[in-house]
Amino acid sequence: MDSKSVEDMIEASSGVHFSGFHMDGLEMTNTEVGQPTTSAAEEMCKQPFVIGVAGGAASGKTTVCDMIIQQLHDQRVVLVNQDSFYHDLTEEELTRVHEYNFDHPDAFDTEQLLCAMEKLRHGQAVDIPNYDFKSYKNVFPARRVNPSDVIILEGILIFHDPRIRELMNMKIFVDTDADVRLARRIRRDIVEKGRDIATVLDQVSGFLIRRVLLMQYSKFVKPAFDDFILPTKKYADIIIPRGGDNHVAIDLIVQHIRTKLGQHDLCKIYPNLYVIQSTFQVWHPTHQSNLTMGAISNNSCLSHADTRLFTHPISCYACQVVEHGLGHLPFTEKQVTTPTGSVYTGVDFCKRLCGVSVIRSGESMENALRACCKGIKIGKILIHREGDNGQQLIYEKLPQDISDRHVLLLDPILGTGNSAVQAISLLISKGVPESQIIFLNLISAPQGVHVVCKRFPRIKIVTSEIEIGLNEDFRVIPGMGEFGDRYPVVKLPLGSRSAPLITSALVSRGALNEVGRGSRDSRGNRKNTSFQGSWSSGGLGRNAGHNKPVCYYCDELGHTRRTCWKLHGKPQQQAQVANIATQGINLVSTVSSSNDKFVLVSADEFSHFTQYQASLKSNPSTIDELVYNITTTINQASLSDPVPIKLVITQVYSRHPLPAPTSTDPSLDLPIAVRKDSVSVPKTLV
Ligand SMILES: Nc1ncnc2c1ncn2[C@@H]1O[C@H](COP(=O)(O)OP(=O)(O)O)[C@@H](O)[C@H]1O
Ligand SMILES: Nc1ccn([C@@H]2O[C@H](COP(=O)(O)O)[C@@H](O)[C@H]2O)c(=O)n1
Secondary structure, eight states, X not given: OOHHHHHHHHHHHHSSOSSOOOOTTTTOOOOOOOOOOHHHHHHHHTOOEEEEEEESTTSSHHXXXXXXXXXXXXXXEEEEEGGGGBOOOOHHHHHTGGGOOTTSGGGBOHHHHHXXXXXXXXXXXXXXXXXXXXXXXXEEEEEEEOOOSEEEEEOTTTTTSHHHHTTOSEEEEEEOOHHHHHHHHHHHHHHTSOOOHHHHTSSOOHHHHHHHHHHHIIIIIHHHIXXXXXXXXXXXXEEEETGGGOHHHHHHHHHHHHHHHHSOHHHHHOTTEEEOOOOSSSOOHHHHHHHHHHHHHHOTTXXXXXXXXXXXXXXXXXXXXXXXXXXXXXXXXXXEEOTTSOEEEEEEXXXXXXXXXEETGGGGGHHHHHHHSTTOEEEEEEEEEOSSSOOEEEEEEOOTTGGGSEEEEEOXXXXXXXXXXXXXXXXHHTTOOGGGEEEEEEEEOHHHHHHHHHHOTTSEEEEEEEOSEXXXXXXXXXXXXXXXXXXXXXXXXXXXXOHHHHHHHHHHTTSSOOOOOOOBOTTSOBOSOEXXXXXXXXXXXXXXXXXXXXXXXXXXXXXXXXXXXXXXXXXXXXXXXXXXXXXXXXXXXXXXXXXXXXXXXXXXXXXXXXXXXXXXXXXXXXXXXXXXXXXXXXXXXXXXXXXXXXXXXXXXXXXXXXXOOOTTOTTOBOOOOOOSOOOXXXXXXX
């Protein structure tokens, strides 16, 4: 895959997408998607670690590279020298070789170098020219270089061209005194580069040779160093004084390379991306989600406590990510005296801090944030994700002084990156400096990482997992679908008044009318349109203002697309309960006549929710008094393959008053709703 296809993929994922929307005016390309493939995403992840080593001639670049390669003995490392890409001298230039400036950027065939580096980065072998310092020409054979885990590119002017700089994951500048460089150069040019008496000056004395070399130095080498090489020092990530003598610097560099090689490849590309190290004790979030869903679906008798237990590892992930994120905040040293009189020196996080969650899935991380930062202010952003032209920020409620705060942005899934870009852009438009935003998520697709990191190089992204990529529906694969669906127990801290949370949970299972009409594909599926939740049930959509489900397919009230007869045909063998909400049936049981999965929502549910909404207006505390008793059935033929599980919400009722939370578990939260979609549960996880 060439660089263009990578770019295309990134661009494409910014266009039509699953989890975001187009960014008019935000420099996002609204192109038709070439479907991002898994292999493309995987290939993107396999890029080698590219190190650039620049510095003046004879500063010790080659020596430093050799030491790095030696210490990285168990890695596949390849060294590419910029000298190999010198232009051949023409016959005319050869006659006046001492007037030729070998230290000017034009002396190199930069296009060829770029092409070779691109190929190596994308796993292709290349033939590197074999430059002969005696004849000033390329000689045969060329050197065949195979792709490697680490590519080191070394040369006096490798930081000069921005296109080459951009290929590098680490830039080192070897900084050696000018007089030391000159002395080494004269010695080396005579001994190593074959500038012996015969080739250089035809039978002149050694004294004259040195004079010629000094003339070349003062005429070309030194001015070129001052004009072209030294100015590129500012691009270096690391400056090594004394070159190969600086063992401490080289040890640190090797250590860093080893760490980066052990990390996800995207971390090599983006220094602002942090993938938290796996402890091997917590499950992968995707598996955990499957397990959670499977457990709940399999066992209709799961108690509230069981449900909390099963969802706990997801919260664990969120806590880990939050804790890691907090580590990026500025802090001050603080000393406390313990009751035993000893003094403990710790750190105090910056006071000006807030969370912002992207409704609805981001809310699942709020508890983790609250657990780590008691009393933290949390703002909300509600985004309507639509494929074609529906980019909408539906709702935002942010602390007024947010521009003075460091912001922890919460959204568990980074897919295409478009929602994240929208959310981050909003924060920036509110005056939050980019460098004060830390984006916390649990699962990221490489495409989203590229989009966000490229656009906002100064924010920090902390994630617990980078997945393979996006599927044709722009969902993260393997991932866990829509996080809000797969994290079935939406937690609501006791005492909180999180109206959007409960509302959006109900929206998600079709209990509320949905807002926004996405375009449909040929099968009548909504295309690239997703909905993250709604603050209000009324006023936003065409069929808004009522509390009945709306079918995406036919736009009729009272049923959803999953049970739409116009779409699926009328089932023959069972009583239809699709329009239950309007028929006033109290308890609903469902049987699926096809492989499709659906959840029907009872009239009770609707009336209950209507009541809830009404009561919310008059008495916000009602939220805490809702408990939904959810039972589930499972219909699975065999466990050998992932199987769809049918979730059926059979009854919804409220209980007054709530059971009190136990003092040992202050995070005892209320299950609010289960969403309609089925999930696949691999056998091993059931
Ligand atoms: N730390 C050092 N001490 C002594 N000689 C050195 C040192 N580093 C490099 N050299 C010598 O200086 C010359 C140039 O070093 P080299 O690593 O080839 O520099 P560059 O690649 O920057 O041109 C070589 O002859 C090398 O042996
Ligand atoms: N035919 C040539 C080509 C280049 N040079 C000099 O080599 C220096 C670069 O080599 P490093 O190993 O130091 O990177 C550069 O200063 C050129 O002037 C040369 O002498 N003859």
